[in-house]
Amino acid sequence: MKVYNIAVIKGDGIGPEIIDEAIKVLDAVAVNADFELKYDEYLMGGNAYDITGDPLPQETIDGCERADAILFGAIGGEQWDKLPRDKRPESGLLKLRAALGLYANYRPVKVYDELIEASTLKPEVVQGVDLLVMRELTGGIYFGKPREKGEDRAYNTMIYTKEEIVRIAKEAFESAMKRRKKVCSIDKANVLEVSQLWRDTVEEVAKDYPEVALTHMYVDNAAMQLVRDPKQFDVMLTGNIFGDILSDEASMISGSIGLLPSASVGGKVGLYEPIHGSAPDITGQGIANPLATISSASMMLRFALGEVEAADKIDTAIEKVLKEGYRTKDIAAFGASEVCSTTEMGSIIADIVCSHR
Numbered sequence: 527m528k529v530y531n532i533a534v535i536k537g538d539g540i541g542p543e544i545i546d547e548a549i550k551v552l553d554a555v556a557v558n559a560d561f562e563l564k565y566d567e568y569l570m571g572g573n574a575y576d577i578t579g580d581p582l583p584q585e586t587i588d589g590c591e592r593a594d595a596i597l598f599g600a601i602g603g604e605q606w607d608k609l610p611r612d613k614r615p616e617s618g619l620l621k622l623r624a625a626l627g628l629y630a631n632y633r634p635v636k637v638y639d640e641l642i643e644a645s646t647l648k649p650e651v652v653q654g655v656d657l658l659v660m661r662e663l664t665g666g667i668y669f670g671k672p673r674e675k676g677e678d679r680a681y682n683t684m685i686y687t688k689e690e691i692v693r694i695a696k697e698a699f700e701s702a703m704k705r706r707k708k709v710c711s712i713d714k715a716n717v718l719e720v721s722q723l724w725r726d727t728v729e730e731v732a733k734d735y736p737e738v739a740l741t742h743m744y745v746d747n748a749a750m751q752l753v754r755d756p757k758q759f760d761v762m763l764t765g766n767i768f769g770d771i772l773s774d775e776a777s778m779i780s781g782s783i784g785l786l787p788s789a790s791v792g793g794k795v796g797l798y799e800p801i802h803g804s805a806p807d808i809t810g811q812g813i814a815n816p817l818a819t820i821s822s823a824s825m826m827l828r829f830a831l832g833e834v835e836a837a838d839k840i841d842t843a844i845e846k847v848l849k850e851g852y853r854t855k856d857i858a859a860f861g862a863s864e865v866c867s868t869t870e871m872g873s874i875i876a877d878i879v880c881s882h883r
């Protein structure tokens with residue numbers, strides 16, 4: 527029997543609620559499989575600061591490094607917003623990504639047919655959308671130095687090295703080879719020097735992938751094209767800040783931010799998390815949509831552990847519950863035959879994956 531060690535970080539806000547459901551589903555899928563999942567819980571974010579004075583205790587980094595994969599909920603909340611930047615929950619996550627070398631963030635955006643009406647865009651625009659935002663995660667303006675906040679003047683620095691661009695571009699081209707063989711690289715090369723290096727470097731990497739069609743798009747145009755005609759995109763390759771913004775925009779194509787998973791890879795251990803935050807406005811009400819996290823758990827099985835059959839079971843179960851009309855509150859207005867709570871949604875999916883119903 528294979529045993530996988532999963533580092534679990536529940537985090538703040540709705541983090542614990544959605545992670546509990548993902549674990550419920552993982553345990554259910556493991557029942558009839560030839561592997562066992564062992565979980566070790568670690569602190570990060572606001573709750574870690576409250577308990578240890580540090581949003582990312584060293585014990586969490588060490589535990590993550592020892593694990594086969596990391597399953598993460600979300601961090602953040604208003605009560606920590608006034609803390610110095612390096613004590614805030616978000617800095618814990620940024621530091622963890624950097625410490626583990628997680629430079630490649632996969633954000634697949636898929637539209638479920640049953641939820642076409644949930645999108646704010648017209649059904650004919652979103653039907654069949656299947657794209658992947660490939661976001662660089664450990665460079666760019668979020669990490670660039672120097673950075674300073676003065677009284678009347680503040681600045682950040684957007685830096686990319688050629689090496690950083692090459693490795694994320696390769697990740698995008700490799701992914702495109704398994705998909706529809708199209709990469710659209712997003713930059714602001716008409717204004718920013720760093721984007722010009724990005725564009726030139728992506729062109730160079732593209733030479734090794736002659737089967738992949740490469741196009742370039744300025745980020746402002748990409749933001750517009752994403753709502754005009756999202757089906758034109760297969761893999762969208764972007765830097766850190768552009769990818770952050772575009773992937774949230776892309777999430778609305780699918781109807782709810784509560785549906786989309788992500789994987790951050792590149793180092794020894796991958797981190798799997800929903801793309802949404804800690805949703806303090808709905809914390810503790812039992813209405814958070816756990817599907818993004820359950821879907822992230824499926825990505826973890828597929829990519830980190832190679833348990834493709836188990837991952838397929840979870841993905842099929844998600845499609846099935848949506849087809850059968852089960853909806854959490856965020857998507858209840860769209861084809862619900864039954865509105866369910868966070869825990870009910872997790873239980874229904876767990877039931878399907880272990881009983882094949």
Ligand code: NAD
Binds near residue numbers: 806
């Ligand atoms: P958010 O993603 O937490 O919430 C945005 C909106 O979407 C809210 O109305 C929320 O209720 C809703 N929502 C989010 N997830 C949902 C789910 N699973 N089911 C149903 N509805 C859901 O973004 P925000 O409000 O801008 O940020 C709240 C906190 O989360 C902040 O402290 C922010 O820094 C943090 N944050 C953390 C992460 C992360 O942990 N990776 C990512 C983004 C934001």
